Amino acid sequence: MLVYLSAPSLQFLLCYQVSGPPLGVSYVTTASKTWKEAQKYCRKNHTDLATVSNQEDMKRLQHHVPAGAWIGLQRDWRWSRPGVEFNDSKWSPGQPDNYNSNKEDCVWMTKDGWHDDSCASVYKFICYDERKTSGNTFYVSTDEMTWREAQNYCRTNHTDLISGVQQLEDFKTNPLYMSLYTQEPDEKLWIGLFRDPDWSWSDGSNFSFTNWDEQNPDPDRDPKKSCAMTTSGGAWSSDDCNETKTFFCYDDSLFLIKENRTWEDALYYCRDLYGDLVSIANLDQQLWVQERAKMATTYYVWLGLRYTCTLDVWFWVSDETSNYTNWDPSKTTGDDCNMSAAMDRRGGAQVGQKDQRRKPVQFHLFQELTTTM
Known part of the structure; x- marks a missing residue:
């Protein structure tokens, strides 16, 4: 959800380089590796083994990923x-x-x-x-x-x-x-x-989405099968992590930067070094960005959403057109000319906040995921 915050507020922020869907599958291997070897390869050459956050991600994988390929889900010993x-x-x-x-x-x-x-x-x-x-x-x-x-x-x-x-x-x-x-x-x-009693994603994401195959409804049944792979129908099954399989990695262009910036300073910073403050066009992107925003230590994270008195409208600074909103119902959006939107890292709410020009604020810099399939 979104809320607006008054102009003098200081928060973290989210930046993006290239807009795209919330999951970017950049590389599908032809070589076979164990799950651990695949994880090591993906972390070295990309971001990590792929994380699947929703049904849309699953549909993309079904078209581009062969059956029996490792994904980044595991229930491993620690x-x-x-x-x-x-x-x-x-x-x-x-x-x-x-x-x-x-x-x-x-x-x-x-x-x-x-x-x-x-x-x-x-x-x-x-x-x-x-x-x-x-x-x-x-x-x-x-x-x-x-x-x-x-x-x-x-x-x-x-x-x-x-x-x-x-x-x-x-x-x-x-x-x-x-x-x-x-x-x-x-x-x-x-x-x-x-x-761990629960399955977890290799990159630390906390998505609750699951898609276990109907033929394998209880992936915990065999303790030796503690790593997840795709099936021919696009669902998931579990197998021994020491088996060798093809696998796929993803490139996450969300970056965490710790600096102190006002909303306006953050905007210029993102545009100079990356692309722009982040825009959110749909629920899938909301969930993905929300997951990353949880890593912030401030309560709110700046977004690229701004209010203009001239047009009496909220707009994304990236010029993206979207009807998607997620305002916190407990707060109003207001009409102050210096209002900017931020995400509540504790629950994903979007809030509006006035730009702070006096004191710097530490922020996290993120970029949206890109797809190269």
Whole structure:
């Protein structure tokens, strides 16, 4: 939604370079890669594996993307400690198995490998202690806890649950490991590996749109199939992330810039370095821009919508013609000659605001997505 704000206000802003639909599919590969390899390639050469935000995006993919191609949707395993990537595993044979569809989203280890289990189960656990508060890099609990309780304990009293293959390898050379498994050869210990309960997009987008194939209505059924791909009908199915498939990337020309600008300064800045302040022509673009605006730290984000007293009308500075509006119903649009529109990052509302000419405001610079299909 949009609201208007008074002229002296200071906000972030959104810029664009080339107008286009909210999803740009720029490159469909002929080479086959695993999901992780495809993600790495897309991030290096484009923006990321493709995100699908609505049915229109899906229709475009159906025409341009072959069946069985990776998209950027995953339900992957993650390490508890931020910044540690899940790129190697030490599963025991037959694991993970999500036994009896028991939502086994947390992992414990023995000396023989990893097993998935319900996060509500209780076991002892291993903390990584960067500060060595216990006199050791690692701490093995004497009490049993659920996985979440163990994570909270480790973060409160040490650093985190042990995370990453390297830390686990280091633990195996620690005297605690030899002492523990000499006394208790089959001891089960929580480690910091868990799986998100929900599917998520590789680029961090939070779109709720899904399009699972009717033949695969429960993508969580097989825990080994935690990456999404397209089907011949344009819907989605899940498969083992280690399988090799074609894939497609997208180019997102929305850029986040942190500077302090008034609306007028922001307009000139965008036009000098990029194209213009962003215009929103339809709901699809609204949702896409709204998702990016959530990354702002100010409550509102400048748009390229301006009020003119001469014509008594709101207009997009890019000269685009659109009847689409999304004004916040709790606010009025007013008729001040210095009014400009902004988006509420908390809910996507459009607001009108007067241009601020005295104080600078930090802003985010975005550009609309382009399509090169």
